[in-house]
Amino acid sequence: MNIRTFQIIIPILSVIFILWQLWRIYTFKTKWKSVWPGALFAVFISIIALFPDFTTNWLAKTLDFKSNVNAIIFVLIGFLFGAVIILYDLYKRQQKTITKLTIELSLFMADKDDFGS
């Protein structure tokens, strides 16, 4: 079997990435909820790198595409779409937090004596 360079590099990078995320979970810097999309993507990319022809042909057959290149592009666009949704959700949650903090700060800064409480 002729092993290509990317078939070594990509899985190694993916393993490093996944181990790094596991370390971050272990040290309480993040949670599973934030990590799983990236980890899933890393696993997916590694599988494609290790078995490129098998996986792309299988995807094309499953999704009923004539070309395995189109199939893989379609799947990656799906991942991109999912990433956008996740990032947007993260952005909205951050906005909520900012509003909450702004309100709390305004109440903290309010002059209690002036308000006669």
Next chain:
Amino acid sequence: MSMIIKDDLWVFLPAYNEATVVRDVIKELKSCGYKNIIVVDDGSTDDTRKFTQEAGARVLHLCLNRGVGAATRAAMLFAKREGLEFMVLMDADGQHYPSEIEKLTDELQKQKADIVIGSRFLEQKSKMPFSRVIYNKVANMFTYFGKSTVTDSQSGFRLLNKVAIDNLELELDAYGICTEMVWKANTMKLNLVETPIKVLYTKYSQSKGQNLMKGLQTAYRLIKNRLYEH
């Protein structure tokens, strides 16, 4: 129920860049006998805060502009923490007549209500611009989804008692808070009533407030909020 005296009433004016009119609004409130006036400055970039203080009212200052919903929530949280008995929410653009606060307090006492909304549609004399009428009718349809039949869900002129202040937990930052308040009041079986009010539409006040684009954004946020709730 004993009479609501003006000293027990706290008037909150969520405001964003209302330096042009805020002094007049505060002056009119004071002339009507209301002493407890707080302008909730939603990150204004003009002299709203400075003019409010010069006019002798207090300022609850949000350092960032987060929307009328955030300003309203800040006002409600302040009222809750201070243990206020009653709070009035009014627009800071001079659209509402301070003299009509008495109508709200009378209705609250008469109907033993928790929330009184000043409705622009109960009294036919209100000359609302046609586009706003359409917008409000559509917005009211959203409150019907919350099984509530108010005639003016988007009115910013409201009186809340302690029960409403302490129990309503609102989440939206922008104009959707008007409908959210009605929905949640209905869910919590608070006694929500309306009373007719007059409004003053000027070129200035019409340039403020809601429009179709904001309405569409509000609708989206309301639907999303409702879905997440369930």
